[in-house]
Amino acid sequence: MSTGTTVIAIVAIAVGLPVTLAMIAEVAKRYIGFRERKLELMADQTAEKAAQYGAHVERLEQRMRVLERIATDKGVDLAAQIETLREAPALARIADEELN
Numbered sequence: 001m002s003t004g005t006t007v008i009a010i011v012a013i014a015v016g017l018p019v020t021l022a023m024i025a026e027v028a029k030r031y032i033g034f035r036e037r038k039l040e041l042m043a044d045q046t047a048e049k050a051a052q053y054g055a056h057v058e059r060l061e062q063r064m065r066v067l068e069r070i071a072t073d074k075g076v077d078l079a080a081q082i083e084t085l086r087e088a089p090a091l092a093r094i095a096d097e098e099l100n
């Protein structure tokens with residue numbers, strides 16, 4: 001190998017290697033950013049679902065308290081209260097539809 005060829009090979013390695021490494025680093029940085037964004041979106045969706053489940057559980061607990069009160073109160077007209085409970089979810093749905 002001649003001296004000129006050796007110098008060209010060294011220059012090619014000295015320039016090509018950092019450029020290649022910079023490209024690999026950029027790809028890795030974009031991939032990591034993509035993964036972070038994906039995890040953030042997943043966390044937001046999970047938090048939203050948890051809030052929805054919490055609200056649903058609260059409604060169920062409230063209904064359970066009403067049913068317990070109905071079952072333990074002997075002086076109350078049971079049929080009237082049951083009908084009131086049947087009407088409440090329908091009214092809530094109508095109110096939700098009007099809000100949306």
